[in-house]
Amino acid sequence: MKPESLSIHRVKPKHNVRQVAGHFQIHGSFQEAAPYGSGHINDTYCAIIDQAGMPVRYIFQRINHNIFKTPVALMENVQRVTAHLAGRADGQLDHSRRALTLVSTRAGDAYHRDGEGSYWRCYLFIERAKTYDAVESPQQAYQAAKAFGQFQKMLADLPLPRLHDTIPDFHHTPKRFANLEKVILTNKANRLSLAKAEIDFALKRKSICSVLLDAKLPERVTHNDTKFNNVMLDNATGEGICVIDLDTVMPGLALYDFGDMVRTATSPVREDEQDLSKVTMQFPMFEALVRGYLSSAGEFLTPAEKKFLAFSGKLITFEIGLRFLTDYLEGDAYFKVHRDGHNLDRCRTQFKLVESIEQQEHAMNKLVESI
Numbered sequence: 001m002k003p004e005s006l007s008i009h010r011v012k013p014k015h016n017v018r019q020v021a022g023h024f025q026i027h028g029s030f031q032e033a034a035p036y037g038s039g040h041i042n043d044t045y046c047a048i049i050d051q052a053g054m055p056v057r058y059i060f061q062r063i064n065h066n067i068f069k070t071p072v073a074l075m076e077n078v079q080r081v082t083a084h085l086a087g088r089a090d091g092q093l094d095h096s097r098r099a100l101t102l103v104s105t106r107a108g109d110a111y112h113r114d115g116e117g118s119y120w121r122c123y124l125f126i127e128r129a130k131t132y133d134a135v136e137s138p139q140q141a142y143q144a145a146k147a148f149g150q151f152q153k154m155l156a157d158l159p160l161p162r163l164h165d166t167i168p169d170f171h172h173t174p175k176r177f178a179n180l181e182k183v184i185l186t187n188k189a190n191r192l193s194l195a196k197a198e199i200d201f202a203l204k205r206k207s208i209c210s211v212l213l214d215a216k217l218p219e220r221v222t223h224n225d226t227k228f229n230n231v232m233l234d235n236a237t238g239e240g241i242c243v244i245d246l247d248t249v250m251p252g253l254a255l256y257d258f259g260d261m262v263r264t265a266t267s268p269v270r271e272d273e274q275d276l277s278k279v280t281m282q283f284p285m286f287e288a289l290v291r292g293y294l295s296s297a298g299e300f301l302t303p304a305e306k307k308f309l310a311f312s313g314k315l316i317t318f319e320i321g322l323r324f325l326t327d328y329l330e331g332d333a334y335f336k337v338h339r340d341g342h343n344l345d346r347c348r349t350q351f352k353l354v355e356s357i358e359q360q361e362h363a364m365n366k367l368v369e370s371i
């Protein structure tokens with residue numbers, strides 16, 4: 001029987017994945033590869049390798065080194081984190097689906113550097129699990145949040161040294177705001193007049209940017225990109241089986257992770273939905289996120305962290321909205337775009353969600369207090 005994999009969409013890859021695959025410790029013969037997933041940063045491919053008559057899938061990723069300026073340090077983080085998580089999953093049923101496994105190169109390294117200076121890595125493909133670009137049920141939200149909380153918990157005792165900052169100040173919202181102010185002044189792509197309402201929306205909310213930093217919350221090892229599509233849900237049980245996309249795992253605040261879950265797992269539509277009437281913070285999803293997250297992270301969160309759970313959803317949604325707006329005004333230099341105005345559309349959904357959270361923030365806080 002052919003695996004589901006063979007239906008991967010047949011867009012011609014930009015890169016020679018066959019050649020890249022040859023550098024990794026994989027037995028068998030390369031069959032095909034195709035772009036995979038909907039990430040905004042790296043180039044991800046699913047490749048099929050025939051291993052003794054069985055088609056086996058692998059994930060190959062080219063790290064975007066324009067964005068991740070220190071790919072070697074990044075891979076050192078990923079190696080340490082995956083090894084630590086694998087140690088935790090050891091002995092559990094299905095352990096190799098519970099943490100990403102790096103495949104080494106033939107030279108024994110965690111990455112391969114190609115002739116063009118690109119950095120490549122390879123992971124075992126997590127089978128019988130999927131990522132979703134939009135949340136479909138509170139059960140999914142619960143499972144995703146539980147998995148990200150578990151992820152933080154398992155990394156709490158990662159031995160020193162401190163992980164590298166793969167992108168410095170990644171969640172420093174005041175600096176993200178300052179970047180927006182800078183591009184407003186330069187108007188580099190001449191798009192200011194097209195985003196007047198969004199700019200006004202952002203400027204009115206400057207005061208919220210520093211709230212989490214001012215709260216002096218504890219630094220932890222955090223994921224920092226806990227988008228709903230960065231956790232794989234098991235096809236049979238729905239369990240959040242594996243947290244993926246580890247490029248931004250570094251020191252951070254637990255609330256950056258919870259906030260990004262609220263951003264991506266409470267609205268019923270994708271991040272780039274153009275019909276804004278569909279964008280809303282669904283309370284049952286928020287409740288499921290809180291319950292799921294506290295089921296795994298509750299034992300280590302401080303009262304101060306708990307107090308800001310709802311606020312973090314608003315702040316991180318606002319912050320990513322600022323980043324989409326900044327990128328739009330800069331002429332789409334950072335996030336991959338697939339149509340005109342794509343970043344502006346993404347910014348609009350974020351700001352619509354911020355508004356929806358503002359309207360429900362009191363009730364969200366009450367709920368958190370009651371749990």
Ligand code: ADP
Nearest residue numbers: 037039040041042044059123124125126131245
């Ligand atoms: P990006 O940084 O570009 O978002 P991700 O690491 O999130 O890249 O990968 C993109 C997509 O590829 C994911 O959303 C997921 O669907 C799929 N994917 C990534 N790693 C694996 C894996 N090990 N097994 C199966 N699918 C994966």
Ligand code: GN1
Nearest residue numbers: 038039040041042225227245248320
């Ligand atoms: C990017 O890599 P991906 O698509 O999971 C971005 C996140 C944003 C997200 C918005 C390194 O995540 O910070 O929140 O897009 N990653 C980086 O969808 O900038």
Ligand code: MG
Nearest residue numbers: 039229230245
């Ligand atoms: Mg991703």
